[in-house]
Amino acid sequence: MTTTVIEASGLELTFQTSDGPVHALKDVNLQIEKGDFVSFIGPSGCGKTTFLRVMAALEQPTGGSITVNGMTPEEARKNRAYGYVFQAAGLYPWRTIAKNIKLPLEIMGYSRADQDARVEAVLKLVDLEGFGGKYPWQLSGGMQQRASIARALAFDADILLMDEPFGALDEIVRDHLNEQLLQLWARTEKTIGFVTHSIPEAVYLSTKIVVMSPRPGRITDVIESPLPKERPLEIRDTPEFIEIAHRVREGLRAGHSYDE
Amino acid sequence: MKSVLAVLTVLAAIVAIWYAACVPMNIKGVLTDLERAGAQVVPEGAVARRDRGAFGLVAKNSFAISATWAQERPRLPAPHQVAVELWQTTVMKKITSKRSLVFHAWVTLSATLMGFAIGTGLGILLAVGIVHSRVMDMSVMPWAIVSQTIPIIALAPMIIVVLYSIGVQGILPKAIISAYLSFFPVVVGMVKGLRSPDAMQIDLLKTYNASPAQGFWKLRLPSSMPYLFASLKIGIASSLVGAIVAELPTGAVAGLGARLLAGSYYGQTIQIWSALFAAAILASVLVGLLGVIQRITLKRMGMA
Numbered sequence: 001m002t003t004t005v006i007e008a009s010g011l012e013l014t015f016q017t018s019d020g021p022v023h024a025l026k027d028v029n030l031q032i033e034k035g036d037f038v039s040f041i042g043p044s045g046c047g048k049t050t051f052l053r054v055m056a057a058l059e060q061p062t063g064g065s066i067t068v069n070g071m072t073p074e075e076a077r078k079n080r081a082y083g084y085v086f087q088a089a090g091l092y093p094w095r096t097i098a099k100n101i102k103l104p105l106e107i108m109g110y111s112r113a114d115q116d117a118r119v120e121a122v123l124k125l126v127d128l129e130g131f132g133g134k135y136p137w138q139l140s141g142g143m144q145q146r147a148s149i150a151r152a153l154a155f156d157a158d159i160l161l162m163d164e165p166f167g168a169l170d171e172i173v174r175d176h177l178n179e180q181l182l183q184l185w186a187r188t189e190k191t192i193g194f195v196t197h198s199i200p201e202a203v204y205l206s207t208k209i210v211v212m213s214p215r216p217g218r219i220t221d222v223i224e225s226p227l228p229k230e231r232p233l234e235i236r237d238t239p240e241f242i243e244i245a246h247r248v249r250e251g252l253r254a255g256h257s258y259d260e
Numbered sequence: 261m262k263s264v265l266a267v268l269t270v271l272a273a274i275v276a277i278w279y280a281a282c283v284p285m286n287i288k289g290v291l292t293d294l295e296r297a298g299a300q301v302v303p304e305g306a307v308a309r310r311d312r313g314a315f316g317l318v319a320k321n322s323f324a325i326s327a328t329w330a331q332e333r334p335r336l337p338a339p340h341q342v343a344v345e346l347w348q349t350t351v352m353k354k355i356t357s358k359r360s361l362v363f364h365a366w367v368t369l370s371a372t373l374m375g376f377a378i379g380t381g382l383g384i385l386l387a388v389g390i391v392h393s394r395v396m397d398m399s400v401m402p403w404a405i406v407s408q409t410i411p412i413i414a415l416a417p418m419i420i421v422v423l424y425s426i427g428v429q430g431i432l433p434k435a436i437i438s439a440y441l442s443f444f445p446v447v448v449g450m451v452k453g454l455r456s457p458d459a460m461q462i463d464l465l466k467t468y469n470a471s472p473a474q475g476f477w478k479l480r481l482p483s484s485m486p487y488l489f490a491s492l493k494i495g496i497a498s499s500l501v502g503a504i505v506a507e508l509p510t511g512a513v514a515g516l517g518a519r520l521l522a523g524s525y526y527g528q529t530i531q532i533w534s535a536l537f538a539a540a541i542l543a544s545v546l547v548g549l550l551g552v553i554q555r556i557t558l559k560r561m562g563m564a
Binding site for chain 2: 057077082083084087095103107108136
């Protein structure tokens with residue numbers, strides 16, 4: 001039995017700018033079930049990041065409705081429904097990795113002992129055991145991003161929202177992190193929303209791929225992936241994988257005119 | 261090693277220019293003294309020399325050049341005269357003596373440090389208010405800027421008179437003038453520093469439902485540290501200037517400002533210059549000390 005975690009219907013968001021209104025999102029309808037790994041893909045300006053930010057109550061929609069765990073995004077935030085991972089790791093340079101992971105726990109008022117136990121647990125989840133005492137500058141970019149994922153996981157949110165978390169990393173590190181992210185997803189059974197502009201990344205990770213296109217920002221295709229949950233990197237060479245990737249590419253092309 | 265050589269070269273050049281400048285600056289006084297002592301100078305008579313160019317006099321009386329570096333009350337004292345005076349009024353005097361520069365420096369330093377503490381505290385408080393309240397941003401910031409456009413030398417006597425009339429005297433009026441100069445760089449630096457976290461950092465805290473107070477203590481304040489230290493270095497130098505200026509209109513009997521004033525009353529240029537150097541050395545020590553604290557703090561914060 002599946003439960004709907006995020007439900008958007010008729011969602012609209014229009015920014016008023018000096019050049020007139022910009023339709024960042026228009027008539028967006030989507031259901032995300034518990035345990036889904038949903039990727040949002042599309043060219044820049046298609047509203048994929050805006051959509052994620054609306055889920056996190058970082059932006060206010062101007063029309064339609066959206067619920068997270070059956071609540072408004074603000075209420076969901078107060079209930080610690082989601083952890084958010086940004087494109088940059090954004091670790092505080094003056095805090096060690098462990099202290100960085102404790103940041104949300106301190107803010108949310110967890111007890112000292114609980115904080116320590118949680119830091120240990122999430123460091124293990126992202127394969128950073130033993131690095132708790134290091135400062136961010138002592139870690140590579142990929143390790144820093146893993147630490148920021150650990151920080152988002154520390155307070156046990158059911159939903160993980162990730163905005164191009166690996167966008168700034170090189171491809172080899174990225175492959176490795178993608179593999180680890182899938183393992184983490186399998187172990188924690190979280191619902192993940194993942195913004196990317198890489199077709200292979202979206203196809204490799206997702207159970208559901210949401211293809212978006214700009215002006216106005218809208219959903220042009222939702223692809224349910226038939227790939228098994230267990231995905232070695234080699235799966236990217238199978239015909240099934242290539243077929244889905246092809247469909248994503250077609251969806252992107254249909255929604256976007258490159259003549260502009 | 262190479263940089264040490266370069267620094268020494270610059271230093272040597274400054275000293276050389278200084279010695280060279282002493283010659284034309286002091287030549288007239290030297291010739292008058294020498295003539296009085298019975299020496300043959302060209303042209304004869306102070307009146308005849310009055311309208312002559314200093315360089316021409318030097319050329320005609322080159323024997324007097326060495327004397328321009330050894331006058332008792334020169335217009336421009338030579339470097340070694342200032343150095344000797346500094347040595348005699350610091351190391352050679354008991355620090356409790358009224359003639360000890362260490363004593364006078366301490367009097368000024370205590371007002372400086374008190375003013376610096378007041379100014380820094382006030383500056384940080386104002387910056388916090390300005391960053392968190394739009395009304396304060398619009399109402400306080402312009403006044404803070406205006407306050408720095410008024411020459412402190414004009415304002416200092418008024419502050420002292422007003423404070424005296426309500427019974428405040430001693431170190432506090434000096435400290436307040438010193439604070440008046442030092443709060444401004446702290447306000448500007450801290451406003452910039454407290455606003456330095458980028459939108460992503462602010463959003464991250466929002467996703468944790470952090471309160472403004474938590475955002476301040478956990479993100480804004482630590483982020484502002486590099487800016488704070490840069491401001492403090494400017495602030496402490498301004499504090500010292502403020503304390504010295506505050507000593508001038510009060511006819512203070514102690515402090516580096518009092519030394520400057522007394523020196524100018526009695527034409528004791530060597531005393532003026534040594535007081536100036538004492539102030540400069542004091543300022544560099546204070547700024548250097550803050551630099552050390554800055555390095556240690558930022559290093560421990562992983563920000564250096």
